[in-house]
Amino acid sequence: MDGEADGSVAASEDPGRRRRVHGMLKLYYGLNEEGKAPEQPESLDPCDINGPHFDPELYLNKLRRECSLAELMDQETCMVKQIRSLDSDMQTLVYENYNKFISATDTIRKMKNDFKKMEDEMDCLSANMAAITDFSARISGTLQDQHTQITKLSGVHTLLRKLQFLFELPARLNKCLELQAYAQAVSSHRRARCVLQQYSHLPSFKGIQDDCHAIMDKLAQELRQKFRDGGSSAKDLSECVELLLQLDEPAEELCDKFLSHARSRLESDLQGLEAEIRPYPATSTLKDASARRSSSTAAVGSPTDSSPKTSSLPSPSSNTDILEFIDRGCNEFVSSLCLVITSYQELFINHAQKGELASKNIPQMANGKLHTFVDDLAARYFSLVERRIQEEKGVGDNSLLVRALDRFHRRLQAVAKLLPGSAVPNQGTEIVVRAATERVKQYLCALQSFYMDSLTDVRQALATPRLSVAGASVAGGGAHLGGPASGRDAPTSLPELLSSLSASILNQIKSVLASVHLFTAKDITFSNKPYFKGEFCSQGVRESLVVSFIKFVCQSSRQFCESAGDKGGSTPPALLLLLSRLCLDYETSTISYILTLTDEQFLVQHHSPVTPVTTLCAEAREAAQKLLNHYVKVQGLIISQMLRKSVETRDWVNTIEPRNVRAVMKRVVEDTTSIDVQVGLLYEEGVRKAHSSDSSKRTFSVYSSSRQQARYAASYTPSAPMDTNLLSNIHKLFSERIDIFSSVEFNKVSVMTGIIKISLKTFLECVRLRTFGRYGLQQIQVDCHYLQMYLWRFVSDENLVHFLLDEIVGSSAHRCLDPAPMEQSVIEVICERG
Amino acid sequence: MEDDAPVIYGLEFQARALTAQTAETDAIRFLVGTQSLKFDNQIHIIDFDDENNIINKNVLLHQAGEIWHIGASPADKAVLTTCYNKTSDSRLVSCAAVWRMPSDWETGSHESPDDSAHNPQTLELLCRLDDSAHGNAACVLWEPMGDGKRVISLADNNALLWDLQESSTQATVSSTATLEGKGQLKFTSGKWSPHHNCSQLATANDTCIRGWDLRTMSQIYCIENAHGQLVRDLDFNPNRQYYLASCGDDCKVKFWDVRNVQEPVKTLEEHSHWVWSVRYNHSHDQLVLTASSDSRLILSNMVSISSEPFGHLVDDEELSEGEENHQEDKGKEPLKDSVVSTYEEHEDSVYAAEWSSADPWLFASLSYDGRLVINRVPRALKYRILL
Structure with missing residues (x-):
């Protein structure tokens, strides 16, 4: 299953x-x-x-x-x-x-x-092998004698060949000498020298040695001759030196000779360079300067399109620009210097170290000689370069200079590599640093002059319309000062002028920064030196260029206030206003913008303390404030002058009944309006206290009806002369003290308030020095009412105008021989008609 | 250390003219002239009781006209000059005159002070300093520290040197100087120099300050454009012969060395409106008082240009050794020019300020509304100067 x-x-x-x-x-x-x-x-x-x-x-x-x-x-x-x-x-x-x-x-x-x-097979093999060994032993035994004989014979043969070489040596050397194959001769001799030395006790060898010596001496002589002649190239020369060294020439002497020979060639280079600078006669520098200025102004407008050629073209000698010059210096001098250094080191230092010469301290000696040699020549080269750099004054295009400096610096690095312990590269860097700082200084100057030039332009722009207006006013019979007219026409262009001025300055700063920035560009070899990374940015560019410029702007603005302070007329008021706005803009934004820009562009790391923005802003604000105050003062004075002349030159006792507002008052109102427009173009409105609904009329009626009536009433009652003062004092108790020439705020209303305060106070003081007849007083009443009608709208607090005009009318009433004030309605009619 | 409060006195009328009674060296006394076109003008004699801080006043009538300038004789307490305006036939005339106070003004006032207000005595006119040929008088200057026999009046563009004879009842012009130039020139103010045997005068017109030699009546120096605007007042340094102070409408106070008129030695810009008056203290010239229409009075301590720039060095030697170190430190402290104090008791323009002739630490100022203020130098400063 x-x-x-x-x-x-x-x-x-x-x-x-x-x-x-x-x-x-x-x-x-x-x-x-x-x-x-x-x-x-x-x-x-x-x-x-x-x-x-x-x-x-x-x-x-x-x-x-x-x-x-x-x-x-x-x-x-x-x-x-x-x-x-x-x-x-x-x-x-x-x-x-x-x-x-x-x-x-x-x-x-x-x-x-x-x-x-x-x-079985293995057994058979071993038996065969034993038989072979036996045979081989027998054969070698028979060949032994013949082998030793052959070896001896070949030994004799080589010896004989050597001897033959020795015997033929003199002839061969002679032949070499004839053919100028020195190198071969020397090498042959070197090979034989020891042997000859060893067997020199044998007469035949002695003979050969003497022959050789004679020949070699001759050869050395010839080499030396060749060396001395110096016509041959550096390569030939170094070969020559090499051979001589092999012939046991003293190395020190050779070094010296080599160097002196090299020196002569280098010096010819230097002379070539010097030839380019030298032909600077005084005339050409003059011409140069003027041409340079034109080129610099051209460059200022559009720094990019100014070609390098124009900046250095002016002088006939400097048709090679700096880059070309440095190039030439580098290619000719520095490169052959490098070649000399290399071959020298090859010959005397590296070579010697290998051979028996090393023991004689030759390298150290040779090195020392080389260093002094290089330092010496480099120093001359540097002085040439510095001279050339100093001639480079046009600030148009910086890139050329920077490139030249870069090349200069870069090529020196080769020397640094060849000659490690040398001070040459450091000196080179120092030259670059100096050139850079010098450049920054030049830029600052250029900026400053640019600023001043633009101010001149602004001045001209402001003056041109004034001329026409002044002409018109003269033609029209106006006998007043030309000053306020500038305020009348300038407004059309003031903001544009301001914006174009500040924009062009900003552009200029930017382009200068861009130019200076080239010094720190990444592809420039010296830009990664610690100086250019740190100090150049913070101290050089930020502090001595940008901050200095801003400070210069503030300072020059302040100078406008001080130098023009007493005359008042030398600086057009519009310029003061414009500059004040410029400084204010600087304070609010421009300064921090420029500094941020600088810091970003140059990645400034502040190792050393630098000027903070806030300090500069405070300075600018102070300058702005000062300028504006000065503006108020100047404008106030111009109006004051008009008022004062009008009060002082009139006979107020014997004047006719007033029919009109005096022309001066209209002029005052006109000028005030134009100043208001002018200021409004640059400054904001500012805060003012609320106006009452009908300022122009209501206030006037108040003082003329109630208070003034009380005053006159008091004057008529001889029993109470105190009342006048009492009333006036009570009034003053409740009004604040007014500072006339005080600092104003940066807004239109404050400026206008300042100007009107100054004008009205002058009016008051002048009135108090005069004596009035009945109609004199009435004229003042009319004038004041007119002023009241128009001036209230300009000020921050209309009560101020009210108060001052009140004082004027009050004072003139006091100074009046026959104080009979005019009816208020009549005043109004007259004023409205005017 | 608290300073005493200022003492204020009010006049009924407006006033510009103020002077110390120069010949009085015991009592502190000032004279004020009023300006009123409607009433009789007055001269107020202000006595200040330093111990009780009380003012006593006496009024004399000056009926000739409103007073623009007042000057007290340096020799005779009772004699004074005024410049005043007179109206006649609706024409204004400026005059100058020498007056004598009534001999019993003092006794009268003490016996019945109430009466004096109602029945003031009148000044006795000694002589007029008028010369119709030479325009309107602006001010009258007494010869400093003189015997009260010589005055100078400035009238329009003329400077007139008067000899007063027969107890000042007769005045004759001994010499004149005239300012020549374009336009309508007018002296605004002047000062008779106490130095150089009182042979020099300084005047101001418009923006210029001029120096005159009184022996030849010729100009010796000129400070063009001393101020941007009108020059209002001048004063000589009592101890330094070449030093001069000026003030004007440009709100500035300038200190000049007349040997070099190009640049002021020092400029103060403390006031905010026109400066009307400048006064050196008679004994301590570092203390300078200026009054301005900005309603202020300014006391400045101009140490750097004073005759005692380091305080009293002589005193230091007499001090005991213990205190010497302390004093040396104090002496080395650089004292700077500074504003000591600004007084604002006035409410209207202050046109005049004067040092007392009796007490060097006390001064008075007068504003347009008739207010007279008496002030003292702060105690701290006083002790610092004295010690």
């Missing part, structure tokens, strides 16, 4: 099934796939039929206890089936293994037979 089952199983079996069967067998024998003992934890269970601790008794009991009969029956069939399949599997395995065993046994038997045959 097993066989049948097995057969059917084997036939239908797929590998998967076989595998499974193997697995089960393995499990049974306690092996897993890898041949290791299974490590399942459940294997401890005695009821696990597949586990190693399986207890059939326990399992049976368990089954019997737990399962029903049907289940037991099923279990039984299942178990029987499994047992059968296991049995058949086992039979298959046994059969397979049996076959393999049989074939293995066969193979082993076959191998045994083969080895026996091989053993």
Whole structure:
């Protein structure tokens, strides 16, 4: 039954099934796939039929206890089936293994037979080998003698060849000398020298040696001659030196000679360079300066399009611009200097270190000589370069200079590499630094002169309309000062002037910054020097350029107030106003903008303390304040002058009854209006106290009807002269003290208040110095009413105008011989008619 | 140390003219001239009782006209000059005259103070300083420290030197100087220098200050454009012969060394309106008083240009050793020019300020509304100067 089952199983079996069967067998024998003992934890269970601790008794009991009969029956069939399949599997395995065993046994038997045959053959081989060894020994024994003879003969041959070389040496040297193949001669001689030295006690060798010496002396002579002549190229020269060194010439002398020779050539380079600078006579510098100015102003307008040629063209001698000059210096001088250094080092230092010369301290000596040599020449070169740089004064295009400096600096790095301990590169950097600071200074000057020039332009722009207006006023018979007229016509262009002025200054600063920024560009070799990273940015650019310029602006503005202070007329008031606004703008925004721009562009790291923005702002504000105060003063004085002249020149006692407002008052109102317009163009309105609904009339009627009447009444009653003062004093008790020439705020109303205060106070003081007749007083009444009608709108507090005009009328009433005030209605009629 | 409060005295009329009674060295006495077009003008004699802080006033009538300038004789207490305006036929004439106070003005007032207000005595006219040929008088200057025999009057563009004879009852012009130039030139103010044997005069016209030699009546120096605007007043430093102070409508007070007239030695800009009067203290010339139409009076301590720039060094030597160190420290302290004090008792323009001739630490100021204020130098400063 097993066989049948097995057969059917084997036939239908797929590998998967076989595998499974193997697995089960393995499990049974306690092996897993890898041949290791299974490590399942459940294997401890005695009821696990597949586990190693399986207890059939326990399992049976368990089954019997737990399962029903049907289940037991099923279990039984299942178990029987499994047992059968296991049995058949086992039979298959046994059969397979049996076959393999049989074939293995066969193979082993076959191998045994083969080895026996091989053993025999090996024995035969060893016997043959022994015979061969024997023969070989015998042959070498017979050939021994001949071999030694041949060796000796070949030794003699080489010796003979050497001797032949020696004998031929003088002739060969002579030939070399003739052909000027010095190098070959020297190398030949070197090869023979030791031998000759050694065998010089033999007369024949002595002869040869003497001959050689004579020839070599001649050769050395010739070499020296050649060296001295110096016409040959550097390469020839170095070859020459090399040979001489090999001929035991004293190295120090050679160094000196080499260097002096090199010096002569380098000096010719330097002279070439100097020739380019030298022809600077005084006349040409003059011409140069004027031409440069024109070029710089041209450059100022549009810094980009100014070609490098124009900036350096002016003088005939500097037709080579600085870049060309530096280029030439680099190509001629620096490169040949480098060549000299390399060949020198090659000859005297590197070479000597290898040979026997090293012991004589030659490298140190040679190095020292080289350093002094280089320092000396470099110093002259630097002085030339500096002279050339100093001539570079046009500020038009900076890139040329920067490029020249860069090249100059870059080429020196080569020297630095060749000559590590040298001070040359540092000196070069210093020159660059000096040039840069000088440049910054020049830019500051250029900025300052630009600023002054633009101010002159503004002045002219302000003056041009004034001329026409002044002419018109003269033609019209106006006998007043020309000053206020500027205020009348300038307004049309004031804001444009301001904006164009500030824009052009800002542009100029920006372009200067851009130019200066070239010094710190990444592709420039010296830009990563600590100076250019730190101090140049903070001290150089920020402090001595930008901050200095801003300070200059403030200071020059202040000077306008001081120098013009006494005359009042030398600076047009409009310019004062404009500058004050400019300074104020600087305070509010421009300064911080410029500084931020600078800091950003130059990545300024403040190692050293720098001027803070607030200080500059405070300075600008102070300047603005001063300018505005001065403006108020100047304008106030112009109006004051008119009022004063009008009061002083009139005979107030014998004047006619007023029919009109005096022309001066109209002029005052006109000028005040034009000043108001002018200021309004640049300054904001400002705060004013609320107006009463009918300011122009109401206030006037108040003082003329109530208070003034009371005053006159008092004057008429001789018994109570105190009342006048009492009333006036009581009034003053309640009004604040007025500071006439006081500081104003930055707005239109405050400025106008200041100007009107000054004017009216002057009016008051002048009135008090005069004596009035009846009509004089009435004229003043009319004038004051007219002023009241028009001036209240300009000031912050109309009570101020009211108060001052009140004082004027009051004072003139006091100074009146016959105080009979005019009817209010008549005054009004006159004023409205005027 | 509290300072005494200022003493205020009110006049009934407006007033511009103020002077100390120069010849009086015991009592603190000021003379004030009033300006009134309608009433008789008066000269108020203000006596200040320093111990009791009381003011005594006496009034004398000056019927000739309103007083623009007043000057007291340095020799005779009772003699004074005034410049006044007179109206006649609706024309204004400026005159100058020498007056004598009635001898019994003092006794009268003490006996019946109430009466004096109603029946004031009248000034006695000694002589007129009028010369029809030479315009309107602006001010009259007495010869400083002189015997009261010589005065100068400034009239329009003339400076007239008068000799007073027969106890001032007769005046004759001894010499004149005339300002020549374009336009209508007019002297606004002047000062007779106490130095050089009283042979120099300084005058102001418009923006210029001129110096004159009285012996030849010729100009010796001229400070063109001394001030931006009109020059209002001048004063000589009593101790430094070349030093001169001026003030004007540009709100500035300037100090000049007349040997170098290009630049002022020093400029003060403390006032906010025109400065009308500048006065050196008679004995301590670092103290300078200025009066302005901004209603303020300013006392400045101009140490750097005074005749005693380091205080009294002589006194230090006499001090005992213990105090010496302390004093040295104090002496080395650099004293700076400074405003000592600003007096704001006035409410109208202050046109005049004067130091007392009797007490060097006391001064008076007069504002247009007729208010006279008497003040003292702060005690702290006084002791600092004295010690």
